[in-house]
Amino acid sequence: MHSGTEVPLPRRMTRAVDVGAVTIGGGNSIVVQSMTNTDTRDASSTSHQINRLAEAGAELVRVAVPDMEAAETLRQLCSESSVPLVADIHFDHRLALAAISAGVSKVRINPGNIGSQSRVREVAAAAAGADIPIRVGVNAGSLPHDIREKYGVSARGMVETALRETQALTRAGFSSVVLSLKASDVPTTIAANQLMSGRADHPLHLGITEAGAEWRGTIKSSVGIGYLLGQGIGDTIRVSLTGDPVQEVRAAWEILSAWNLRRRGPNIVSCPTCGRCTVDLPAIVREVERGLSACTIPLTVAVMGCEVNGPGEAREADVGLACGRGVGLLMREGEVVDRVNENEMVQALLALVWAYGERKE
Amino acid sequence: MHSGTEVPLPRRMTRAVDVGAVTIGGGNSIVVQSMTNTDTRDASSTSHQINRLAEAGAELVRVAVPDMEAAETLRQLCSESSVPLVADIHFDHRLALAAISAGVSKVRINPGNIGSQSRVREVAAAAAGADIPIRVGVNAGSLPHDIREKYGVSARGMVETALRETQALTRAGFSSVVLSLKASDVPTTIAANQLMSGRADHPLHLGITEAGAEWRGTIKSSVGIGYLLGQGIGDTIRVSLTGDPVQEVRAAWEILSAWNLRRRGPNIVSCPTCGRCTVDLPAIVREVERGLSACTIPLTVAVMGCEVNGPGEAREADVGLACGRGVGLLMREGEVVDRVNENEMVQALLALVWAYGERKE
Numbered sequence: 167m168h169s170g171t172e173v174p175l176p177r178r179m180t181r182a183v184d185v186g187a188v189t190i191g192g193g194n195s196i197v198v199q200s201m202t203n204t205d206t207r208d209a210s211s212t213s214h215q216i217n218r219l220a221e222a223g224a225e226l227v228r229v230a231v232p233d234m235e236a237a238e239t240l241r242q243l244c245s246e247s248s249v250p251l252v253a254d255i256h257f258d259h260r261l262a263l264a265a266i267s268a269g270v271s272k273v274r275i276n277p278g279n280i281g282s283q284s285r286v287r288e289v290a291a292a293a294a295g296a297d298i299p300i301r302v303g304v305n306a307g308s309l310p311h312d313i314r315e316k317y318g319v320s321a322r323g324m325v326e327t328a329l330r331e332t333q334a335l336t337r338a339g340f341s342s343v344v345l346s347l348k349a350s351d352v353p354t355t356i357a358a359n360q361l362m363s364g365r366a367d368h369p370l371h372l373g374i375t376e377a378g379a380e381w382r383g384t385i386k387s388s389v390g391i392g393y394l395l396g397q398g399i400g401d402t403i404r405v406s407l408t409g410d411p412v413q414e415v416r417a418a419w420e421i422l423s424a425w426n427l428r429r430r431g432p433n434i435v436s437c438p439t440c441g442r443c444t445v446d447l448p449a450i451v452r453e454v455e456r457g458l459s460a461c462t463i464p465l466t467v468a469v470m471g472c473e474v475n476g477p478g479e480a481r482e483a484d485v486g487l488a489c490g491r492g493v494g495l496l497m498r499e500g501e502v503v504d505r506v507n508e509n510e511m512v513q514a515l516l517a518l519v520w521a522y523g524e525r526k527e
Numbered sequence: 528m529h530s531g532t533e534v535p536l537p538r539r540m541t542r543a544v545d546v547g548a549v550t551i552g553g554g555n556s557i558v559v560q561s562m563t564n565t566d567t568r569d570a571s572s573t574s575h576q577i578n579r580l581a582e583a584g585a586e587l588v589r590v591a592v593p594d595m596e597a598a599e600t601l602r603q604l605c606s607e608s609s610v611p612l613v614a615d616i617h618f619d620h621r622l623a624l625a626a627i628s629a630g631v632s633k634v635r636i637n638p639g640n641i642g643s644q645s646r647v648r649e650v651a652a653a654a655a656g657a658d659i660p661i662r663v664g665v666n667a668g669s670l671p672h673d674i675r676e677k678y679g680v681s682a683r684g685m686v687e688t689a690l691r692e693t694q695a696l697t698r699a700g701f702s703s704v705v706l707s708l709k710a711s712d713v714p715t716t717i718a719a720n721q722l723m724s725g726r727a728d729h730p731l732h733l734g735i736t737e738a739g740a741e742w743r744g745t746i747k748s749s750v751g752i753g754y755l756l757g758q759g760i761g762d763t764i765r766v767s768l769t770g771d772p773v774q775e776v777r778a779a780w781e782i783l784s785a786w787n788l789r790r791r792g793p794n795i796v797s798c799p800t801c802g803r804c805t806v807d808l809p810a811i812v813r814e815v816e817r818g819l820s821a822c823t824i825p826l827t828v829a830v831m832g833c834e835v836n837g838p839g840e841a842r843e844a845d846v847g848l849a850c851g852r853g854v855g856l857l858m859r860e861g862e863v864v865d866r867v868n869e870n871e872m873v874q875a876l877l878a879l880v881w882a883y884g885e886r887k888e
Contacts, residue, residue, distance in 0.1 A: 236802060307838075307840035307842070382795065385749045385778060389782060408809050409809050437767070438769055438775070440591035441573075470737065478667075
């Protein structure tokens with residue numbers, strides 16, 4: 167329904183952190199991000215994938231930096247990217263220093279796995295000098311040994327790890343920190359972020375880690391990220407899928423859209439069809455989805471297969487089609503505007519959508 | 528992680544309602560249901576689809592009953608079905624009477640759209656005589672005119688409609704009622720069910736109506752149904768998708784599994800891959816998923832692409848594989864049990880899963 171959300175979503179207030187031209191936290195729009203899965207040292211494939219992600223709606227893109235050659239490739243990637251890049255670094259603080267000097271807009275690195283406090287200070291000083299934030303990314307699969315001994319692999323253990331990592335940066339005089347606490351288990355991820363949001367005001371990056379292949383990973387992420395968003399928690403989201411990361415971006419937008427938090431393109435509602443349906447609705451919906459795939463107008467389009475719920479839902483949508491026997495009723499903002507033959511109804515609906523979009527602009 | 532949920536999910540207590548051998552509410556397991564989209568009068572196709580749904584894990588199946596011929600077909604469908612059937616009826620109370628006498632285990636009908644209170648009494652008496660419940664299904668797209676005037680198409684309007692419908696049955700001496708309040712808008716559906724669960728103790732059937740085609744509908748349903756389950760609300764769930772209803776059943780199970788509420792088959796966790804990954808992980812995961820598609824053992828299997836998070840996550844799973852350069856580490860309950868060559872690792876993992884399952888049985 168275009169009447170929009172009825173559940174108040176009071177956002178937990180966090181400090182604002184700038185990542186290039188994008189701001190995470192501080193009540194700003196929830197930022198959609200993703201990560202490349204190309205070999206970072208292959209500048210051409212990586213740049214191509216970054217641009218595909220940006221086109222799909224990624225507002226930040228993270229790249230893995232496993233070695234110095236990858237770190238050096240970042241300079242070219244940054245210059246070719248339309249969105250800020252984030253360097254993902256483990257173990258070796260020199261990679262962080264190289265990535266920062268290559269021009270990335272954020273570094274993800276855990277103080278706990280780069281060794282001494284003097285190395286932490288070096289990275290913090292470089293990040294402060296470049297005016298970029300650091301994300302501390304706690305993953306349930308790699309908690310420090312002593313924390314695992316004390317708390318087990320648990321939400322509490324994840325929060326204690328996040329606090330320890332953040333304090334290491336604070337001691338180095340650095341506070342522009344984004345936090346993530348991810349587990350592959352959805353309830354553990356939710357509990358960790360709920361606990362964390364009561365303990366610090368750093369913006370939270372949400373995700374279910376190792377969520378699995380596309381279908382299963384999308385469901386886990388929708389449940390986990392969706393639940394936290396409904397609790398007002400989360401400043402940036404990343405859906406993790408084993409597969410093409412463009413699907414991560416599409417899923418992230420759809421999760422935000424389900425909560426009416428943000429929308430990219432039309433919301434197409436359509437009925438599941440049942441014994442009352444006399445048209446091939448899945449085929450009609452696919453045709454409508456194809457026809458609107460390039461559409462970025464945030465409106466609700468209803469495509470309904472019968473006379474029971476059809477006219478009612480179509481009435482609540484911005485633009486709607488209710489299919490009867492051989493005819494389609496076209497509706498705009500609750501009014502029937504036309505009645506057309508079955509073979510013309512998809513084209514007529516698409517025309518109505520584009521005209522509606524133009525009128526709104 | 529096999530350590531399971533850390534978020535307490537205190538279920539809102541509801542009255543128990545029996546649907547054949549299945550019980551909805553009263554703290555019982557959340558029931559998975561779906562609906563056929565064949566022509567109900569075509570007994571052979573409908574029976575075939577019912578059985579496909581049951582095999583996929585549907586514990587109840589609903590069929591639309593648009594006319595008397597469909598109602599009469601129910602007798603054969605009931606005799607051929609391994610799960611209880613629910614008749615979905617609109618407008619004509621005689622269809623409800625015929626469906627009940629044909630042997631269905633539940634009827635979905637709204638008193639408000641079958642006319643006089645004497646007809647409501649007739650249906651209630653027949654349902655009571657057959658010892659079956661009635662589902663009142665409120666759909667935001669078809670609220671009564673006066674309620675729409677007063678409350679708009681809103682969560683409040685949906686709840687007022689549900690209360691009015693339930694009271695009509697109460698006045699007819701009938702109380703074995705399951706309620707559903709569905710909108711295509713996720714926050715409206717959530718708000719309606721939250722409100723409703725504070726107003727009555729009828730078991731709640733959750734779903735997002737007209738959720739759309741498979742991909743988008745799965746995300747909306749995961750967010751909406753997932754959120755309510757996380758709040759302890761919901762006794763039976765139906766994912767509505769425009770497409771093959773078997774996908775509805777698979778998605779419903781996956782949502783329950785994400786919350787660790789119920790599980791059907793293995794939970795496969797796998798990383799999104801990144802620049803550190805040196806194997807074709809999506810292909811490996813697909814091979815593992817294929818190899819385990821007939822597996823109903825509820826265990827966690829980790830398939831990880833690198834040495835950073837891989838061993839940690841694989842350690843937390845029941846059975847895990849962490850792929851390095853040319854080799855795979857096989858893990859069982861946190862212990863490395865084998866190190867095999869890349870070309871043998873999937874078969875070795877599958878063997879480990881089956882052996883693990885046998886040991887657990």
